[in-house]
Amino acid sequence: EAGVAQSPRYKIIEKRQSVAFWCNPISGHATLYWYQQILGQGPKLLIQFQNNGVVDDSQLPKDRFSAERLKGVDSTLKIQPAKLEDSAVYLCASSPRSGRAIVTNNEQFFGPGTRLTVL
Amino acid sequence: RKEVEQDPGPFNVPEGATVAFNCTYSNSASQSFFWYRQDCRKEPKLLMSVYSSGNEDGRFTAQLNRASQYISLLIRDSKLSDSATYLCVVNNRGGSYIPTFGRGTSLIVHP
Numbered sequence: 001e002a003g004v005a006q007s008p009r010y011k012i013i014e015k016r017q018s019v020a021f022w023c024n025p026i027s028g029h030a031t032l033y034w035y036q037q038i039l040g041q042g043p044k045l046l047i048q049f050q051n052n053g054v055v056d057d058s059q060l061p062k063d064r065f066s067a068e069r070l071k072g073v074d075s076t077l078k079i080q081p082a083k084l085e086d087s088a089v090y091l092c093a094s095s096p097r098s099g100r101a102i103v104t105n106n107e108q109f110f111g112p113g114t115r116l117t118v119l
Numbered sequence: 120r121k122e123v124e125q126d127p128g129p130f131n132v133p134e135g136a137t138v139a140f141n142c143t144y145s146n147s148a149s150q151s152f153f154w155y156r157q158d159c160r161k162e163p164k165l166l167m168s169v170y171s172s173g174n175e176d177g178r179f180t181a182q183l184n185r186a187s188q189y190i191s192l193l194i195r196d197s198k199l200s201d202s203a204t205y206l207c208v209v210n211n212r213g214g215s216y217i218p219t220f221g222r223g224t225s226l227i228v229h230p
Contacts, residue, residue, distance in 0.1 A: 033218075040127075042206050042220035043163065056217045091162060106151065106216055110162035 002026065004111035006092050012117045018080040021114045025073070025094030031055070033108065034067055034077050035091040043091055049075065082118045089113040122146060123209050125221035132228055136197045140224045142207030143189040151216065152183055152190045153208040157223065163206055166192075197228045 005024040013019050025032050031050050035043035046065065048055040051072035060067065064083070069075040079086055093108040124143045132138050144152075152169035167174065169181040169190050180193040190207055204223040210216050 035220075040222070042123075042125075042222040044220070045218060048217060107153075107165045107168075108163075108218070110164070112162055 004092055004094055004109055006090075006111035006114055008114055009112060010115045010117075012119065013082055014119050015084055016081040018078065019082055019116065020076055020078045021090050021092075021116075023075045023077070023092030023111060025075070025092070026096075026109055029094035029096050029109070030072075031095045031106075032069055032075050033091075033093040033095075034075070035093065036086075037089045037091055037113070039088075046077070079116075082116075084118050087116055087118045089115050123207060123219050123221040125207055125224050127222055127224060129225035129227050132197055132226070134197055134199060134228055134230055136228075137193065137195045138197060138226065139191055139193045140205055140207075140226075141189050141191050142209075142221050142224075143187075144209045144219075145188070146209075147185075147188060149188075149209045151210040152181075153218075154179075154181055154190075154192050155206040155208060155220075157204045157206055159203075163220075166205070194226075197226075199228050199230065202226055202228045 007022050033048050034046045036046055037043045046060045047057040047067045049069040052069050067077045091110055091113045093110045095106050095108045122145050130138055154166040155163040156166045157163040167176050167181050169183050173182040178195045182191045204225050206223045207221045208218050
């Protein structure tokens with residue numbers, strides 16, 4: 001079974017530039033997550049989709065970050081304009097079950113991440 | 120108080136040692152709990168879910184203490200390959216499964 005795919009793997013940009021990340025979840029997975037992981041910290045949830053609807057985006061800095069999941073499959077995360085503090089690894093994950101289901105075992109499968117450096 | 124707290128460590132232990140990590144959470148309505156493992160410069164991977172009755176998988180034992188609002192992970196007979204960061208994950212918003220990660224605990228197992 002193919003895993004979660006992300007691209008690009010690395011990106012270096014200057015502050016105030018724009019950048020976009022792409023994620024292809026595992027086929028059939030209903031829930032898709034975007035996380036930001038800053039060095040030395042745990043992943044911070046930015047946005048969670050169930051199919052193509054948003055379950056939670058309370059920690060997404062909406063003045064500069066946007067995300068969409070067209071047709072409930074692939075997703076893109078965009079930063080415009082980037083700031084120095086956006087330097088981080090951006091992780092995409094998917095899970096097979098509904099984000100609204102109360103479950104005891106809802107494993108998230110992570111992609112390899114995109115390492116962003118903002119200069 | 121942070122929603123999910125972990126001691127970042129590092130925990131530096133010799134091979135064969137037993138080591139335990141705790142993770143505290145602030146929302147008493149939290150409903151599901153997990154331990155993930157993250158190797159350096161890699162993505163997190165599920166280590167084990169944490170059930171109310173506690174659960175064991177080989178050398179790993181996870182427990183949940185709802186009264187004191189923490190989960191624990193015990194690793195027996197540590198191996199060099201156990202060196203990694205261990206992340207706890209809590210569904211800390213009732214009604215929807217919205218995960219919150221702790222910052223992780225670093226484990227270094229040395230010969």
